[in-house]
Amino acid sequence: xxxxxxxxxxxxxxxxxxxxxxxxxxxxxxxxxxxxxxxxxxxxxxxxxxxxxxxxxxxxxxxxxxxxxxxxxxxxxxxxxxxxxxxxxxxxxxxxxxxxxxxxxxxxxxxxxxxxxxxxxxxxxxxxxxxxxxxxxxxxxxxxxxxxxxxxxxxxxxxxxxxxxxxxxxxxxxxxxxxxxxxxxxxxxxxxxxxxxxxxxxxxxxxxxxxxxxxxxxxxxxxxxxxxxxxxxxxxxxxxxxxxxxxxxxxxxxxxxxxxxxxxxxxxxxxxxxxxxxxxxxxxxxxxxxxxxxxxxxxxxxxxxxxxxxxxxxxxxxxxxxxxxxxxxxxxxxxxxxxxxxxxxxxxxxxxx
Amino acid sequence: xxxxxxxxxxxxxxxxxxxxxxxxxxxxxxxxxxxxxxxxxxxxxxxxxxxxxxxxxxxxxxxxxxxxxxxxxxxxxxxxxxxxxxxxxxxxxxxxxxxxxxxxxxxxxxxxxxxxxxxxxxxxxxxxxxxxxxxxxxxxxxxxxxxxxxxxxxxxxxxxxxxxxxxxxxxxxxxxxxxxxxxxxxxxxxxxxxxxxxxxxxxxxxxxxxxxxxxxxxxxxxxxxxxxxxxxxxxxxxxxxxxxxxxxxxxxxxxxxxxxxxxxxxxxxxxxxxxxxxxxxxxxxxxxxxxxxxxxxxxxxxxxxxxxxxxxxxxxxxxxxxxxxxxxxxxxxxxxxxxxxxxxxxxxxxxxxxxxxxxxxxxxxxxxxxxxxxxxxxxxxxxxxxxxxxxxxxxxx
Numbered sequence: 001x002x003x004x005x006x007x008x009x010x011x012x013x014x015x016x017x018x019x020x021x022x023x024x025x026x027x028x029x030x031x032x033x034x035x036x037x038x039x040x041x042x043x044x045x046x047x048x049x050x051x052x053x054x055x056x057x058x059x060x061x062x063x064x065x066x067x068x069x070x071x072x073x074x075x076x077x078x079x080x081x082x083x084x085x086x087x088x089x090x091x092x093x094x095x096x097x098x099x100x101x102x103x104x105x106x107x108x109x110x111x112x113x114x115x116x117x118x119x120x121x122x123x124x125x126x127x128x129x130x131x132x133x134x135x136x137x138x139x140x141x142x143x144x145x146x147x148x149x150x151x152x153x154x155x156x157x158x159x160x161x162x163x164x165x166x167x168x169x170x171x172x173x174x175x176x177x178x179x180x181x182x183x184x185x186x187x188x189x190x191x192x193x194x195x196x197x198x199x200x201x202x203x204x205x206x207x208x209x210x211x212x213x214x215x216x217x218x219x220x221x222x223x224x225x226x227x228x229x230x231x232x233x234x235x236x237x238x239x240x241x242x243x244x245x246x247x248x249x250x251x252x253x254x255x256x257x258x259x260x261x262x263x264x265x266x267x268x269x270x271x272x273x274x275x276x277x278x279x280x281x282x283x284x285x286x287x288x289x290x291x292x293x294x295x296x297x298x299x300x301x302x303x304x305x306x307x308x309x310x311x312x313x314x315x316x317x318x319x320x321x322x323x324x325x326x327x328x329x330x331x332x333x334x335x336x337x338x339x340x341x342x343x344x345x346x347x348x349x350x351x352x353x
Numbered sequence: 354x355x356x357x358x359x360x361x362x363x364x365x366x367x368x369x370x371x372x373x374x375x376x377x378x379x380x381x382x383x384x385x386x387x388x389x390x391x392x393x394x395x396x397x398x399x400x401x402x403x404x405x406x407x408x409x410x411x412x413x414x415x416x417x418x419x420x421x422x423x424x425x426x427x428x429x430x431x432x433x434x435x436x437x438x439x440x441x442x443x444x445x446x447x448x449x450x451x452x453x454x455x456x457x458x459x460x461x462x463x464x465x466x467x468x469x470x471x472x473x474x475x476x477x478x479x480x481x482x483x484x485x486x487x488x489x490x491x492x493x494x495x496x497x498x499x500x501x502x503x504x505x506x507x508x509x510x511x512x513x514x515x516x517x518x519x520x521x522x523x524x525x526x527x528x529x530x531x532x533x534x535x536x537x538x539x540x541x542x543x544x545x546x547x548x549x550x551x552x553x554x555x556x557x558x559x560x561x562x563x564x565x566x567x568x569x570x571x572x573x574x575x576x577x578x579x580x581x582x583x584x585x586x587x588x589x590x591x592x593x594x595x596x597x598x599x600x601x602x603x604x605x606x607x608x609x610x611x612x613x614x615x616x617x618x619x620x621x622x623x624x625x626x627x628x629x630x631x632x633x634x635x636x637x638x639x640x641x642x643x644x645x646x647x648x649x650x651x652x653x654x655x656x657x658x659x660x661x662x663x664x665x666x667x668x669x670x671x672x673x674x675x676x677x678x679x680x681x682x683x684x685x686x687x688x689x690x691x692x693x694x695x696x697x698x699x700x701x702x703x704x705x706x707x708x709x710x711x712x713x714x715x716x717x718x719x720x721x722x723x724x725x726x727x728x729x730x731x732x733x734x735x736x737x738x739x740x741x742x743x744x745x746x747x748x749x750x
Contacts (some may be wrong), residue, residue: 001357001359001420001658003354003654003655004354004655004656004662067354118355130489237740238740248740248741249742249743251727251731251743253740254734254735255730258730258734258737261737262673263674263731265670266645266648266649267645269648269651269667270648272354272648273648291637295642298638343634343637345634346637346641347636352625353633
């Protein structure tokens with residue numbers, strides 16, 4: 001029995017962390033937030049093989065497990081790194097590989113030459129101002145908060161949980177950036193004017209597998225972002241002095257740090273288990289993915305608030321930049337189902353609702 | 354990632370299941386610690402290696418080499434079958450491990466066997482009215498008078514004192530030494546003259562604990578574990594054992610299942626509790642928390658089996674998170690039962706044998722006992738996060 005990361009997974013984590021530490025420090029995150037491209041970041045991650053992680057070997061990938069992807073997601077969250085990882089390296093390869101017949105796209109994804117974004121808003125929380133209708137190989141309507149802004153194509157889910165692939169260059173597609181609080185990721189509104197759309201799969205299990213892994217990755221991203229916030233809060237408290245001593249020696253401050261740690265530490269095991277279940281425990285995978293998404297959202301919210309408070313006034317400033325982590329936890333919470341919605345799904349999956 | 358225990362262990366699991374099928378029906382239900390059926394059951398469990406499993410044969414145990422997985426399988430199967438796991442109490446769970454680590458050969462030979470067989474019941478004399486979280490400031494004192502210790506003072510929270518044959522007790526023997534270095538760990542009989550026990554009724558309405566008073570209690574000089582002044586170190590070896598058992602997520606899972614069952618069967622105004630979306634969401638929140646703690650437990654288990662896996666923090670947070678979670682879970686059942694949730698004792702309208710209220714209060718006791726939640730947070734921040742201790746305050750005057 002061994003529950004934890006393998007040596008290879010630890011090495012993967014180290015190499016991603018090293019790259020992000022050296023090349024995607026907060027200054028680089030800020031330039032992305034101000035409008036720069038994330039191409040160099042994705043290029044660096046491509047050199048580490050990240051886009052190929054979940055692509056089958058037959059299409060030039062390395063065919064690793066969701067747990068390997070979760071390790072990467074955690075590192076990206078820790079560094080609030082921009083980049084199309086969630087769609088291009090996780091959800092799109094999962095969908096295309098399980099649907100079959102997309103060798104060309106999968107090979108291009110693995111090579112980091114092709115980015116596929118995610119437009120799932122319709123299937124999760126349909127809005128009056130954005131509805132998707134697909135018929136006869138064409139799609140109309142619009143998707144809110146599609147991610148990412150620079151994708152070459154989008155995987156669009158409709159309310160029947162069918163998946164379509166829409167090219168960014170297709171005639172009739174309009175793309176407009178939507179400002180959100182989280183500036184470490186750029187999202188768009190897609191407007192489809194009778195745009196050509198290829199049906200990827202009408203098998204809802206393909207949609208479900210894609211959604212589940214996306215949710216676990218967002219949870220892993222929060223795990224990393226929240227851990228970074230705790231680390232920063234503890235370091236700040238040890239160095240900041242008031243009343244002639246480090247504020248880390250006040251129980252009021254120590255207990256905030258202990259509460260954050262006590263809440264987050266079990267989340268690590270939860271993310272590992274949820275990722276492992278996606279590949280190896282089909283009976284538990286769906287409920288665990290929902291609970292992991294919701295629980296990490298709650299813990300992430302608590303840590304984001306508390307860690308900011310430990311920093312006092314500095315935590316509220318742009319200068320310190322802690323808010324990038326705060327907002328990253330916030331957007332992970334809302335995307336692909338906010339906690340109440342995801343918990344209701346967990347209840348439905350167990351026959352309780 | 355490998356969550357299986359392997360074929361050898363599945364074979365062992367089958368053995369345990371066979372035992373439970375053949376004998377589980379005879380396991381005592383709600384029998385007292387002294388009841389003949391409790392002692393007979395305990396004897397059967399020791400003979401089969403289902404309790405006192407790793408205690409050497411010469412001290413009355415089963416003598417198996419330590420095997421974390423087998424111990425876990427035994428615990429899982431007994432819990433699943435809802436079969437009595439044998440006698441517990443502070444003698445078995447705390448004193449025996451301490452004697453094995455720190456006791457003399459003579460102490461081990463004399464005390465361990467009758468303790469694990471249930472013939473020698475122990476109580477613990479640690480806390481005092483003036484020494485709770487700051488246990489090392491305890492003032493119950495013992496002085497040597499010839500070949501005897503003479504003990505004077507008062508202990509509190511001594512559970513089972515009224516039943517116990519013996520007490521293991523922390524007393525100050527070196528009044529001039531620094532507070533952690535002036536304590537000794539003494540063992541003495543509870544029928545020694547000079548001991549008075551007063552039951553301490555707690556909020557559950559039951560005297561789960563006692564106050565115990567010592568007036569010139571005399572005991573032989575050699576009834577000490579470790580050397581004079583080493584009592585704090587000896588006691589800390591034991592506290593580690595206690596903390597490991599508080600907040601166990603597998604027991605919490607059993608209560609979660611009971612709560613889910615309650616919500617599926619109990620109706621209010623013709624609607625099942627589970628069909629109320631607010632209650633359902635609360636249940637799902639608790640289920641998510643229980644899940645996280647179960648996986649955390651797997652991680653802790655794995656770190657004990659595989660060298661190089663670090664789970665120190667994961668282990669350190671269990672008492673704090675586990676007891677708070679359990680208290681929340683029990684409290685949720687009371688909330689959704691409305692007025693019926695108030696039922697207690699002989700009230701004919703109680704649900705689940707009245708366990709929700711009693712467990713709700715009992716777990717508040719466990720949040721406080723065994724190192725309060727605030728002490729746990731000090732431990733997590735100081736030992737886990739390397740944050741500095743609060744500076745010492747000089748005594749006024």
